[in-house]
Amino acid sequence: MSKIRIMIADDHSMVREGLKQLVELEDDIIVVAQAGNGNETIEKIIEYNPDVVLLDINMPERNGLEVLTYLKQNDIVANIIILTIHNEVEYLYKAVEIGVKGYVLKDSESDVLIRAIRSVYEGETYIQPNMASLLFKKMNNDETGAVHNTRLTKREVEVLKLITEGLLNKEIAHRLCISEKTVKNHVSNIFKKIEVSDRTQAAVFAIKNAIVELF
Numbered sequence: 001m002s003k004i005r006i007m008i009a010d011d012h013s014m015v016r017e018g019l020k021q022l023v024e025l026e027d028d029i030i031v032v033a034q035a036g037n038g039n040e041t042i043e044k045i046i047e048y049n050p051d052v053v054l055l056d057i058n059m060p061e062r063n064g065l066e067v068l069t070y071l072k073q074n075d076i077v078a079n080i081i082i083l084t085i086h087n088e089v090e091y092l093y094k095a096v097e098i099g100v101k102g103y104v105l106k107d108s109e110s111d112v113l114i115r116a117i118r119s120v121y122e123g124e125t126y127i128q129p130n131m132a133s134l135l136f137k138k139m140n141n142d143e144t145g146a147v148h149n150t151r152l153t154k155r156e157v158e159v160l161k162l163i164t165e166g167l168l169n170k171e172i173a174h175r176l177c178i179s180e181k182t183v184k185n186h187v188s189n190i191f192k193k194i195e196v197s198d199r200t201q202a203a204v205f206a207i208k209n210a211i212v213e214l215f
Contacts (some may be wrong), residue, residue, distance in 0.1 A: 004121045007050035009041040009067070010083075011059045019054060019083075022110055029117065032085050035174040038062020042070060045078050052120050056114075057084045057091060065091075068098040083113070096200055102126040119168060123198040125164075151193055159186040164203040168192045 006029055008016045013036065020031045033048040035041040037062045045053060057064035064082055071078055081102030082095050092103050101120045104113050105128055112128060119126040154161065155176075162172045169187065173180040187199075196202045 002151040003028050004117060005030060005032045005048070005051045006117065007031070007041075007044060007048060009035040009036070009053060009059065009064075010056040012035050013207075015056075023114065023117065026114060029114075036060075038064070038067045041067050042076075045071070045076065050078075051083060052079045052117050054083045054117075055080050057086055059081060065094055065098065068095065068100060072099055081116050081120055081126070087131065089131070092127070096127075101198075103131055105109045105131070106130050114134075122168075124168060127200055153169065156186050156190050156193070159183060160202060160206050161189055163187070163199050164206045165191075 006023055008019050008031060010016050010019070015123065020034070023029045024031060032050055032142075033044045033160050035044050036059070038059050040061075041053070041055065041059070042062070055064045055067060064084070068080060070076075071080075079101045081104060082091075083104050083106060084091065085106050087105055087120045095103060099200045102116045104116045104126070104212065108128060116126040116128075119196050135171065139174055158176060159172055162175060162185075167175065168182045178185070190202060194202065194205050
């Protein structure tokens with residue numbers, strides 16, 4: 001079984017070591033690199049090409065958001081999960097704008113982090129649910145706009161609502177009693193119709209356009 005290759009970027013060595021011990025309790029995860037500042041993070045992403053990067057926001061030389069910006073501007077592909085103490089929606093909002101794949105708070109339960117790692121590795125986006133609700137509310141307040149004529153089918157609307165609840169494809173398949181492959185097809189069609197590229201954008205669209213209600 002191939003393992004998910006993780007990189008940990010945090011300026012506190014004890015935090016890095018603690019995270020390493022935590023994630024490596026899982027049989028399918030291994031830490032291949034660590035970094036203590038922003039510049040080193042960029043260098044090691046290029047050198048090791050990890051599957052997933054756990055990135056702190058507060059780091060010397062370049063902070064986490066500056067690292068994200070540099071990677072995007074230089075077309076360096078990396079699956080980044082922001083792992084931070086910051087629960088202010090502004091940080092999350094900025095990270096999503098830049099293109100982060102996941103956002104998890106450091107005081108979360110360990111299973112939340114593991115879920116995020118596996119989700120991002122599988123090509124999905126994972127925003128911690130309580131943070132996602134704040135993000136959706138902020139975006140809904142910031143951008144009003146008209147409702148789009150999405151032409152979504154009834155089933156696609158059902159799938160979109162479950163995406164907004166934070167369910168993964170496998171969980172959606174179980175909930176709707178359909179195959180995971182069928183769910184993937186629906187997700188792909190939804191993304192094309194509403195012109196988004198990931199699950200977070202799809203959830204934001206659903207709330208902005210009253211396809212689902214804010215909770």
